[in-house]
Amino acid sequence: MRSIRNFIHQLKAYPSAVVGLCIIAFMVSLSIYAVIKIPYSEAIRLWKGGENVWTENPRNARPAWFNLFYKEKQPVTIVFKTTENPELKTVTDLGNGIAAQDMVFEFDYQYDGFPTELSLFFTSSFASARPNVNIKWITPDGREIPMQNMSLRASEAYRISQDTRLPRRLNGALPEKGLFADPADPDKVLKGTYKLVVEGMVFEPGASIDATFVVYGKLHGFAGTDHMRRDIGVALLWGAPVALSVGLVVAVGTSLTTMCLAACAVWFGGWVDWIIRRINEIVMILPLLPILIMIGLFFSRSIIVMMGVTALLGIFGGGILSYRSMFLQTKTSGYIEAARAYGASNLRIIFRYMIPKVIPVLIPGFVTQVPNYVFLEATLSVLGLGDKDLPTWGKLLNDAYSEGALLTGHFYWVVEPAVLLILTGFGFAMVGFALDRIFNPRLRGL
Amino acid sequence: MLSIETARERAVQARRRSSGNLWRITKYGLVKGTTLLITVVIAVYLTILVANMGGYVDEMRKSELRFQIDQQINQNEDLRTLTAQEKKAYADEVYQVRAKQLGLDQHFIIRSIRYLWNGLSLQLGTAHNLTSDSGSRYVRNIIGERLGPTLLVMATSQLLLFFSAMFFALFLSRRYGSRLDRLVVAMAPTSAAPAWFYGIFLIMIFAAVLRWLPFGGMIDAPPPPTLWAKIGSILKHLILPVSASVASSFWLSSYYWRTFFLIHSSEDYVDMAKAKGLTDRAIERRYVLRPTLPTIITSFAMTLIGLWTGAIVFETVFNWPGLGRLTQQAINVFETPVIVGVTVIYAYLLALTLFLLDIIYAIVDPRVKLGGGANGS
Numbered sequence: 071m072r073s074i075r076n077f078i079h080q081l082k083a084y085p086s087a088v089v090g091l092c093i094i095a096f097m098v099s100l101s102i103y104a105v106i107k108i109p110y111s112e113a114i115r116l117w118k119g120g121e122n123v124w125t126e127n128p129r130n131a132r133p134a135w136f137n138l139f140y141k142e143k144q145p146v147t148i149v150f151k152t153t154e155n156p157e158l159k160t161v162t163d164l165g166n167g168i169a170a171q172d173m174v175f176e177f178d179y180q181y182d183g184f185p186t187e188l189s190l191f192f193t194s195s196f197a198s199a200r201p202n203v204n205i206k207w208i209t210p211d212g213r214e215i216p217m218q219n220m221s222l223r224a225s226e227a228y229r230i231s232q233d234t235r236l237p238r239r240l241n242g243a244l245p246e247k248g249l250f251a252d253p254a255d256p257d258k259v260l261k262g263t264y265k266l267v268v269e270g271m272v273f274e275p276g277a278s279i280d281a282t283f284v285v286y287g288k289l290h291g292f293a294g295t296d297h298m299r300r301d302i303g304v305a306l307l308w309g310a311p312v313a314l315s316v317g318l319v320v321a322v323g324t325s326l327t328t329m330c331l332a333a334c335a336v337w338f339g340g341w342v343d344w345i346i347r348r349i350n351e352i353v354m355i356l357p358l359l360p361i362l363i364m365i366g367l368f369f370s371r372s373i374i375v376m377m378g379v380t381a382l383l384g385i386f387g388g389g390i391l392s393y394r395s396m397f398l399q400t401k402t403s404g405y406i407e408a409a410r411a412y413g414a415s416n417l418r419i420i421f422r423y424m425i426p427k428v429i430p431v432l433i434p435g436f437v438t439q440v441p442n443y444v445f446l447e448a449t450l451s452v453l454g455l456g457d458k459d460l461p462t463w464g465k466l467l468n469d470a471y472s473e474g475a476l477l478t479g480h481f482y483w484v485v486e487p488a489v490l491l492i493l494t495g496f497g498f499a500m501v502g503f504a505l506d507r508i509f510n511p512r513l514r515g516l
Numbered sequence: 517m518l519s520i521e522t523a524r525e526r527a528v529q530a531r532r533r534s535s536g537n538l539w540r541i542t543k544y545g546l547v548k549g550t551t552l553l554i555t556v557v558i559a560v561y562l563t564i565l566v567a568n569m570g571g572y573v574d575e576m577r578k579s580e581l582r583f584q585i586d587q588q589i590n591q592n593e594d595l596r597t598l599t600a601q602e603k604k605a606y607a608d609e610v611y612q613v614r615a616k617q618l619g620l621d622q623h624f625i626i627r628s629i630r631y632l633w634n635g636l637s638l639q640l641g642t643a644h645n646l647t648s649d650s651g652s653r654y655v656r657n658i659i660g661e662r663l664g665p666t667l668l669v670m671a672t673s674q675l676l677l678f679f680s681a682m683f684f685a686l687f688l689s690r691r692y693g694s695r696l697d698r699l700v701v702a703m704a705p706t707s708a709a710p711a712w713f714y715g716i717f718l719i720m721i722f723a724a725v726l727r728w729l730p731f732g733g734m735i736d737a738p739p740p741p742t743l744w745a746k747i748g749s750i751l752k753h754l755i756l757p758v759s760a761s762v763a764s765s766f767w768l769s770s771y772y773w774r775t776f777f778l779i780h781s782s783e784d785y786v787d788m789a790k791a792k793g794l795t796d797r798a799i800e801r802r803y804v805l806r807p808t809l810p811t812i813i814t815s816f817a818m819t820l821i822g823l824w825t826g827a828i829v830f831e832t833v834f835n836w837p838g839l840g841r842l843t844q845q846a847i848n849v850f851e852t853p854v855i856v857g858v859t860v861i862y863a864y865l866l867a868l869t870l871f872l873l874d875i876i877y878a879i880v881d882p883r884v885k886l887g888g889g890a891n892g893s
Contacts (some may be wrong), residue, residue, distance in 0.1 A: 086702055086705065090705070154544050155892065233676035264780070278610070348554075348555065350550070350554050351551075351552070351555045351870075352559045352562070353559075354562065354866070355556060355559035355862075355866055355867065356559050356562060357556060357858075357859055359829075360563075360828070360843055360847065360855065360858075360859065361566055362565055363828070363843075363844065363847045364566050364569075364847055364855070365566065367847055368566075368569040368572070368849065369569075420806060423879050438708075441709070442708075444822055445708070445709060445710050445713065448691060448713075449710065449712070449829050451830065451832070452712070452829055452832070453832065453844065467716070471716075471833075476716075476719055476720055476723070476724045476731070477724065479724065480725070481720060481725075484716060484720060485720075486852075488713065488716060488717065491709070491713070492708075492709050492713070495705075495708035495709050496705050496708055496709075497703075498708070499677045499705030499706075499707070499708035500705045502705075503701075503704055
């Protein structure tokens with residue numbers, strides 16, 4: 071207990087370690103929050119679910135909090151659903167099974183920017199006679215713009231922004247601009263209450279129409295969306311537990327195995343030592359990244375396989391040599407002699423006497439290795455070899471890069487995952503460096 | 517008279533000792549060289565196994581060949597009169613001959629050993645799909661074409677990094693505890709991010725926002741007409757990659773070398789030299805740099821080998837036409853000969869460097885015991 075308190079006291083002497091620990095604590099709580107808020111299956115559904123999951127999100131939208139810095143406020147997405155708000159729909163029975171189902175979507179538009187898209191999605195139930203709708207737009211200054219008259223299939227989408235006839239009625243302006251423009255100044259938004267009126271008509275008893283009206287904004291959520299309308303926030307949140315577990319598991323796994331192998335090599339000596347050193351030399355010659363890429367391409371991209379191979383190759387390398395030289399010194403110390411004299415078994419000597427001696431060197435070593443593996447996952451993802459299902463920071467970077475986010479100015483898409491990656495990396499590196507200076511007597515005070 | 521006798525005797529003994537030393541170094545070198553060679557063979561063989569997917573790539577080539585032959589026969593006007601059966605028999609025959617020509621009829625184990633021998637004897641052969649920019653299919657030419665750009669960017673950045681960090685560290689170790697020194701210690705963790713990562717940020721700032729420098733590539737397209745304009749264009753494209761790799765490792769390298777020099781300047785003999793009143797420069801040269809020379813040589817040699825392979829992601833991010841990107845392209849189109857070629861050359865260079873380092877150590881560093889032993893290298 072005292073030694074722990076002592077240790078914490080020592081750690082406090084390094085401000086970078088305190089900062090690093092805070093960052094790690096933040097990342098850990100972010101991961102826990104992510105896993106509780108969005109369970110694994112939900113995360114996969116949100117990330118891989120297909121068009122239906124994202125269809126109500128705007129494309130390439132920036133984070134919503136950007137409005138705090140904009141002088142001209144940009145719109146966020148407005149969604150109306152008659153299934154969720156039945157009061158938007160009024161049904162009047164006209165007899166003979168014919169009924170008018172009118173929907174009015176009324177909203178107050180107070181933004182300075184135009185929306186990016188407008189869409190109406192219909193779902194209707196009927197036996198044989200298709201329902202009919204007449205759609206019109208009413209601006210705050212009372213102008214009425216007829217839009218479309220159509221008969222509906224079971225599911226129908228009217229993409230207002232892609233209606234080629236509409237611009238003719240709007241002096242040639244694109245629908246999402248023309249519908250909102252001030253007639254006096256077509257580049258300005260006319261603020262006020264807009265109405266989209268859908269006059270529906272069903273021709274059978276029991277038939278009904280439901281509609282979803284979406285005014286796609288320019289901003290979305292706390293992280294924005296990507297080119298497929300996916301919420302980047304999901305990947306940002308879920309990237310944290312993935313990065314932390316990859317980094318920690320691989321780093322701890324490799325350092326412990328490396329240490330045990332080095333201890334065995336030194337203790338048993340002879341051919342065990344010889345074999346371990348030869349394997350080490352072979353692995354040092356193997357090019358790690360090309361091998362990983364080949365395995366990703368030919369065999370499996372699952373994060374478990376990739377990180378397993380990384381760990382397997384990471385066990386060997388420079389680390390085993392430095393542990394080996396440390397164990398060589400330990401092997402000759404008096405207490406090992408004593409242990410051998412009282413008849414301790416090989417395993418007991420290795421695990422009770424030799425390994426505990428080098429743990430102080432091990433801990434800073436593996437903490438500084440964590441960022442390497444976190445970035446290795448990102449590296450593989452940037453090469454297009456990320457895990458198929460999991461949303462990760464590296465895959466966000468890959469998407470952003472392959473969609474030319476830097477060329478088109480969608481900087482948020484690159485910066486958000488990059489900042490989280492760099493925070494994680496710095497956090498562990500800062501703590502690792504401080505630990506190294508505390509535990510390594512030669513560095514103490516340097 | 518007597519003193520001359522003893523002097524002669526001493527000289528003979530010394531010669532005997534030195535020839536013994538020479539023999540020991542040769543023996544040591546032979547043992548080391550053989551084990552390294554075996555290591556290279558095994559490492560290259562493992563790469564060949566992975567790069568062929570344990571024989572699967574050849575299965576793909578076989579079915580590709582079969583498909584080609586079938587198509588050729590079907591399109592051949594002269595063979596139109598043959599029945600389907602005859603056509604098939606003819607196709608089988610052609611296939612057998614072609615497969616034998618390509619060596620595809622042998623079992624994969626035999627073929628893999630042949631690949632191994634070809635690779636090790638540097639008969640890199642021809643590529644299946646990739647060609648060099650000048651249209652050559654020889655792996656030698658494909659690799660050679662990419663070597664220049666990789667060496668250009670890697671050598672510029674790594675050599676700049678190595679020497680600037682080392683001399684900066686030497687300077688810092690004299691000013692231990694100063695504000696600059698503490699800054700380096702504080703900045704060292706920033707190297708946790710790799711160079712390509714800094715590259716993305718630099719591209720975003722200098723290419724996307726400020727529009728001062730190009731996004732990537734090695735030269736403007738189309739290339740400028742005069743030689744000087746070409747050099748200028750290449751230099752402009754070099755700025756961002758070099759800055760990215762220097763930014764990512766400069767602080768850590770400085771920190772590492774500084775700590776290393778500090779540890780070595782706290783040795784007793786350095787204090788002794790200080791007490792004797794030697795100048796800082798003399799102390800540095802004779803008592804700090806000289807004992808640390810083996811480490812510096814190793815580090816420099818490893819830097820030199822590192823130049824060669826290039827960095828896959830780094831070159832991808834900067835769209836740099838180097839070996840790293842070639843490796844990735846080769847992997848994407850299952851181009852085994854190119855992958856094996858790059859790996860073999862890398863393995864040879866690495867093994868050769870390790871071997872030379874061992875020998876240099878044995879000569880330079882009296883602490884290294886020759887001929888193995890309990891704590892042999």
